[in-house]
Amino acid sequence: MIKKHFLHLRSIFCSAVFLMLLFLTTSATQAQDKTIVSGIRFGVHKEVTRFVIDLNKKTKHDAFVIRNPYRVVIDLPKTAWQAQSNLPPPKYSLIKNYRHGAFKPNIHRIVLDAKTSIDIKKSFYLPANKTGKHRLVIDMVEAKGTPKALRKKTITKTRPVQKTKRVANKKPVIVIDAGHGGIDPGAIGVGGVYEKKITLSTAKMIKETLEKSGRYTVYLTRERDIYLKLKERRDFAHKKNADFFISIHADSIKNKSLRGASVYTLSEKSSDKVAEALAKTENKSDLIAGVDLSDEVQEVTNILIDLAQRETMNLSSKFASMLLKKLKGDIKLLRTPHRFAGFAVLKSVDIPSILIEIGFLSNRNDARLLIKRSFQKKFSQSLLRALDTYFESQKI
Ligand SMILES: [Zn+2]
Incomplete structure (x- = not known):
């Protein structure tokens, strides 16, 4: 009886420790996992329109093109959006507007509306600068023919971007x-x-x-x-x-x-x-x-x-x-x-x-x-x- 009781206590103790460890690991992972976007901006150099996202760490991302009308989509994991820029894309860029918002619980989507047929030339990370920011760079060019970065799935099956915030419509x-x-x-x-x-x-x-x-x-x-x-x-x-x-x-x-x-x-x-x-x-x-x-x-x-x-x-x-x-x-x-x-x-x-x-x-x-x-x-x-x-x- 006593032994049994003791065993019971021990198992409660073990589960408590286990739960505590689980809690600690989860919260640690969560803090570590949090993706923060602290800035975004556009640049134009010759035929290339560059979109830069400042991030607190290198993050898995997905960037692709969808058509009718042409858009460049960048999917990031769940993100704390702290970027404050509300500048419209520069006049000579290939982009006319942009918006972002939670697309699925774990996906934060940025949509760049293109003025013309567009393709992603390359996307890459610039090494962290002095401030420790990682910069995800998306270089875009006008598409000649079918864009290489075209998402295969048709867009009709894609759910519309939800709760999007029209960044360009923010108060100047x-x-x-x-x-x-x-x-x-x-x-x-x-x-x-x-x-x-x-x-x-x-x-x-x-x-x-x-x-x-x-x-x-x-x-x-x-x-x-x-x-x-x-x-x-x-x-x-x-x-x-x-x-x-x-x-x-x-x-x-x-x-x-x-x-x-x-x-x-x-x-x-x-x-x-x-x-x-x-x-x-x-x-x-x-x-x-x-x-x-x-x-x-x-x-x-x-x-x-x-x-x-x-x-x-x-x-x-x-x-x-x-x-x-x-x-x-x-x-x-x-x-x-x-x-x-x-x-x-x-x-x-x-x-x-x-x-x-x-x-x-x-x-x-x-x-x-x-x-x-x-x-x-x-x-x-x-x-x-x-x-x-x-x-x-x-x-x-
Ligand atoms: Zn004066």
Whole structure:
């Protein structure tokens, strides 16, 4: 009886240990198994469109093409999706849109909608970089004939992607940068008004206006009277995964009769210098949308960075002219309102950026106007309409 009881206890003990071990192993495996996607991006190099997925570890994946219409599908195991990019694929890429979501309990599916017949040239892992991220790379080209990567099963038998999230339909992120601040007052206007004060109140008004529309997520580089370096302003936009960066300023000039707003984008000439400087930095591959540069020669590197920046510059210019169209009639503009310069604050390789001089503090009328809430409101509304037009045009 006692012996039997003892045996019984022992078996309970054993099962408990067994269960505990089982629990520990399972949870350990689970933690280890968890796949995390921390970033995604596109790159275009000649005829190749590259899609890069940042992962915490090398993961088994399946990548294939389905037709009618042409799509590239990438299946990953169950995934914690932490990627925040909501940028549309670049204009010259083979992809027009993308989405992702849980396809089956253990499969996370990414679907890239192609503009044309498409094939997967190759897919491979780049060795983990300094941050420890593994990068799964899918290189795609236009298909000549039947794609090699075509999934044999017909798509009619495939279940539709469930709970998909249209990444490209996420709210665009806008970073508004109030120029100057803290020890740097910027221009001092007629009547003693500081540029740093006007830029901040205008930036706040823009934020309020854009957020009220419900269509944008807006961040300000500064919300107080503090000094920020230009690089800090750019880095802030990167950290926030900005889709557009807008820096607000108010000009001052000797000629006190000059008034009106102007919009600056980065010029070709200064951007070449930026490209040069960037090419020298180590982390260059991460700068241009995942086009891996590790084994490219210096000259090609320069060209690639230049291309990435040119695409950004084109978008910036496109927006600048859209904005000027909306501002025209609403507020006074300079005679040649679209200007090009090498402002450091505009030198983001992959975020379209503009700098707006909303007027001249050296002009009595402008100085009086620029501090008015009614003016700032009118300006913000024009900006909102321009952003709407811009992001609408980016969807196609
Ligand atoms: Zn300024």
